[in-house]
Amino acid sequence: MIRILFLLVLFSLNSSYAATQILAEPLKALHVQDGGRIKPFNTFATEALQLVYGKETFKGIEAEDQKIVGKRHAVDILLTWMIIPEHWSNTPIIIIRHNGLKEALGLDPQKTKKVYFSPRELMQNDRLALLIQELNNRREAQEKLNPYYQAVQTLESQLSMFQAITSGLALRVLPPSKDSGIDKWFSVNELSGESQKLFADITKVFIQLVSSQVNGPESSEVKELKAQLNTAVEKFKDFARAQDPEAYGSEELVEMEVHLKDFHPFQWAWVAYLLATILAAMAFVSNKNWTKWGAWIFILLGLGLHTYGMVLRVYIIGRPPVSNMYETVIWVPWGTVLFAMILEFFRKNYLIFVGAGLVATLCLILSDLSPVVLDPSLHPLEPVLRDNFWLVVHVIIIVTSYAAFFLAFSLGDILMIYFLLGADKYKRVIKEGVHGIYRSIQIGVVLLALGIITGGIWADYSWGRFWGWDPKETWALIALLGYIAVLHGRLVGWVRDFGMAAASIVTFALVIMAWYGVNFVLGAGLHTYGFGAGGVEYVSAFVAAHLLFVTYVAIVHHSRLKEKS
Numbered sequence: 001m002i003r004i005l006f007l008l009v010l011f012s013l014n015s016s017y018a019a020t021q022i023l024a025e026p027l028k029a030l031h032v033q034d035g036g037r038i039k040p041f042n043t044f045a046t047e048a049l050q051l052v053y054g055k056e057t058f059k060g061i062e063a064e065d066q067k068i069v070g071k072r073h074a075v076d077i078l079l080t081w082m083i084i085p086e087h088w089s090n091t092p093i094i095i096i097r098h099n100g101l102k103e104a105l106g107l108d109p110q111k112t113k114k115v116y117f118s119p120r121e122l123m124q125n126d127r128l129a130l131l132i133q134e135l136n137n138r139r140e141a142q143e144k145l146n147p148y149y150q151a152v153q154t155l156e157s158q159l160s161m162f163q164a165i166t167s168g169l170a171l172r173v174l175p176p177s178k179d180s181g182i183d184k185w186f187s188v189n190e191l192s193g194e195s196q197k198l199f200a201d202i203t204k205v206f207i208q209l210v211s212s213q214v215n216g217p218e219s220s221e222v223k224e225l226k227a228q229l230n231t232a233v234e235k236f237k238d239f240a241r242a243q244d245p246e247a248y249g250s251e252e253l254v255e256m257e258v259h260l261k262d263f264h265p266f267q268w269a270w271v272a273y274l275l276a277t278i279l280a281a282m283a284f285v286s287n288k289n290w291t292k293w294g295a296w297i298f299i300l301l302g303l304g305l306h307t308y309g310m311v312l313r314v315y316i317i318g319r320p321p322v323s324n325m326y327e328t329v330i331w332v333p334w335g336t337v338l339f340a341m342i343l344e345f346f347r348k349n350y351l352i353f354v355g356a357g358l359v360a361t362l363c364l365i366l367s368d369l370s371p372v373v374l375d376p377s378l379h380p381l382e383p384v385l386r387d388n389f390w391l392v393v394h395v396i397i398i399v400t401s402y403a404a405f406f407l408a409f410s411l412g413d414i415l416m417i418y419f420l421l422g423a424d425k426y427k428r429v430i431k432e433g434v435h436g437i438y439r440s441i442q443i444g445v446v447l448l449a450l451g452i453i454t455g456g457i458w459a460d461y462s463w464g465r466f467w468g469w470d471p472k473e474t475w476a477l478i479a480l481l482g483y484i485a486v487l488h489g490r491l492v493g494w495v496r497d498f499g500m501a502a503a504s505i506v507t508f509a510l511v512i513m514a515w516y517g518v519n520f521v522l523g524a525g526l527h528t529y530g531f532g533a534g535g536v537e538y539v540s541a542f543v544a545a546h547l548l549f550v551t552y553v554a555i556v557h558h559s560r561l562k563e564k565s
Contacts, residue, residue, distance in 0.1 A: 022073035023209050025226070026233040027202070028258050031240065031249055033172040033185035036380045037317075038249035040258045041171075043378075045074035048165060050371055052158045054095035054115075078165060079206055082188065085166035092116035094158050098151035104131060119162050122155070132156055173199070173236075178244040198236040205229045257316050257378070265309035266330065270364035272302030273337070277357030284350040295353055299337060302360065306334050317378045320392045322399045325519065326374040329367050331396075333360035335403025336410075343439055349432045355410035373520075373535040390458040398451035398476065404444030405483070405504075405511050408437045412504030413546070416553045419498060423557065434497045437504045438490060441483055448480045475514035482507045498557055502550050509543050 022028070028042035046056040058072040081088050094117050096102055105125050107117075122128060135152045138145060145153060164170035168189030176182035191199055209225040241248045276298035283291035310321045310330060322331045333356075340356030343349070367374050415433045418426040455473065456466040467473060486503045489495035495503060513521075516539055 022075060023226075024073075024075045024079055024206055024229065026230040027075055027079070027206075029251075029254050030173060030233060030237065031254055033175070034170075035377070037378070038254070039378070040254045040261075041173075042075055042258045042261055044171070045078040046261065047377055048161055048170070049074040049077060051154075052095070052162055053093050054097075054372075056371075058093075076210075078171075079203070080210075081162070081165050082168055082171070083203060083207065088162075088166065089120045090118050092118045094119055094122060094155075094162065096151070096155060098148065100148050101131075101151040101155065104148075119159060123159060128155075174240050175244045175247040178247070195236070195239060198232070198239055201232045202229065202236060205232050253316055256312060260309070260312045260316065265305045265312070266364050267368060269302045269305040269309065270361045270368075272298045272305060273333075273357050273360040273364070276302055277354055277361060280350045280353035280357060284354060292350065295350060299341065299353060299357065303334070303337050303341075306330075306337070306360075306364075310334065313378065317380070319381050320395060322395050323381055324375065324379065325516070326367060326376050328399045328402070328515065329363050329374055331399050332403045332406055333363040335400045336360060336407045339404055339407055339440065339443060343436055347432065347435065349436060351414060351429065351433055352407070352411065352436045355414055355436070356407055358413075359406050359410045370535060390454055390461060394451055394454040394458050397447050397454060399515075401444045401447035401451055402511055402515055404440045404447060405479075405508055408440035408444065408504040409508040409511075411437045411440070412501045412508075413549075415501040416505070416549060419501065419553050419557050423498070423560070430497055430501075434500045437500055438487075441487060441504065445480065445483050445487060448476065448483070452476055452480060471518045472514065475510070475518055479507075479510035479514045482510045498554070502554060505546050505550050509547070512539065512543060 028040060030041040031038050032041050032044045034044050049058060050056050056074060058074065058077045092114070095115050096117060097115055105122070105127050131152050135145075135149055135156065138149055161170065169187045171188045172185035173188060174186040174191060174195050176184075176186065186195070188199060205225060205228045209222065209229060212219065212221045212225055276295050279291050279298060280295040282288070283295050313327070314321050322328050336359045337356045340352045344352045367376065411433050415430055415437075418430055418433070423430060452473070455476070459468065459470075459473075460466045486495060486500070486507055489503075490500055516535075520539075521536055
């Protein structure tokens with residue numbers, strides 16, 4: 001019987017079904033204990049698949065001995081990991097991008113061009129144990145891991161996660177009874193009695209559902225099996241909730257998290273921002289009313305979707321929306337758009353909308369494309385960060401100041417192009433743009449200064465000192481002094497229009513260091529909750545490219561001024 005079921009599932013895996021379809025739809029909202037909180041199985045599955053496979057949706061692989069094509073939802077994939085682990089152990093699903101790690105594992109030179117490997121070939125690799133031992137030695141010595149050992153650490157996590165899921169130990173779906181005194185939920189592997197039978201009913205119906213796809217995704221048999229799967233899931237959820245209703249968590253929050261994952265408001269937001277940017281550029285050039293109205297409509301739509309996504313995250317996790325790098329990358333463009341709307345309302349300068357739209361679109365696309373660097377997962381706060389009013393105020397103000405500086409940076413970029421096209425020809429445009437830069441920097445300086453002060457109050461509350469020259473504190477102060485120097489230079493006439501535009505770009509490198517560099521490059525200080533890795537080469541290239549761009553425009557602009565004189 002087991003062999004027949006295996007063949008049925010394997011046969012169905014090799015047949016395609018619609019990319020948007022998910023067989024185990026009812027299982028998406030199953031409560032799972034993971035990462036210190038209760039989350040839907042939908043979130044658990046997508047996070048696990050992202051870690052192991054590198055994507056939230058399984059898009060298929062092709063190997064010499066098998067062909068699995070077509071998109072599969074993470075929920076369906078993880079269920080099959082548990083049902084037919086032997087099959088997936090021999091399937092190249094673990095992603096390794098670091099060439100140095102592939103060479104260290106002694107993989108075939110032809111295979112080093114590939115990025116996917118099967119769990120079995122990696123776990124049977126003689127060199128893996130040695131690499132993990134070297135990693136442990138560095139962790140015990142509390143050394144900062146370089147990109148190579150970060151890749152080893154990721155591989156260790158990938159293999160551990162795969163093994164934990166296939167063995168049924170990772171998926172904790174049943175809370176202990178209320179009076180048991182146990183905090184940890186029971187995993188699928190630990191179920192017994194009635195709970196084991198109820199979960200087995202879910203897997204049986206799922207296997208039948210997978211095999212029935214041969215007859216077509218909308219056949220009467222499929223519809224009937226989907227109804228049976230929904231009933232089986234609800235029975236298991238009712239049994240689990242009865243063990244301890246309070247510990248089982250809120251059904252509303254779980255459903256809302258499923259909605260957040262499925263709807264993906266930030267993706268729709270950047271689409272709206274992109275349309276607003278195009279229309280704002282048209283309004284700036286043509287001054288037609290329909291382009292102006294269109295720019296306002298789409299930027300308001302984008303801001304509404306953006307706000308909706310952030311409100312959902314705050315409501316689900318119950319904490320401020322700027323507690324990790326991903327959330328700051330989401331918050332900054334929101335602030336940038338808000339500041340742009342205020343400035344545009346008073347100045348009627350659609351160039352500000354263009355600058356803000358570019359920032360918002362770039363940041364939200366990056367948040368989608370870089371889940372390894374910018375982890376979108378919802379995590380509970382570290383103990384030191386909980387229930388602290390001054391922390392919330394400090395972080396929100398600091399990150400909002402970055403939004404104002406980013407708007408100035410974007411406007412500076414645009415003005416550099418106008419300086420290349422001809423400063424005399426576009427004198428009015430440059431004057432308006434410089435005014436937007438000046439106001440944005442003024443807003444940013446006030447907010448950053450206030451953020452540093454409130455940060456000192458929080459530091460005194462948490463660590464018993466107002467200022468300690470921590471890297472994060474130091475670079476925030478350096479950024480503040482840099483922008484204050486620009487404002488004073490403008491005030492006394494040392495920094496003119498070109499200098500203002502150039503300074504808005506160059507000085508933003510200080511913000512990038514305070515915002516990203518301290519956490520992802522230095523990796524030192526008391527702000528350990530914010531540390532991460534990855535993306536250094538891209539951020540460095542971004543900064544270097546802009547510095548070279550400013551240098552080039554400065555040379556061209558200076559040569560033109562000499563010719564005039």
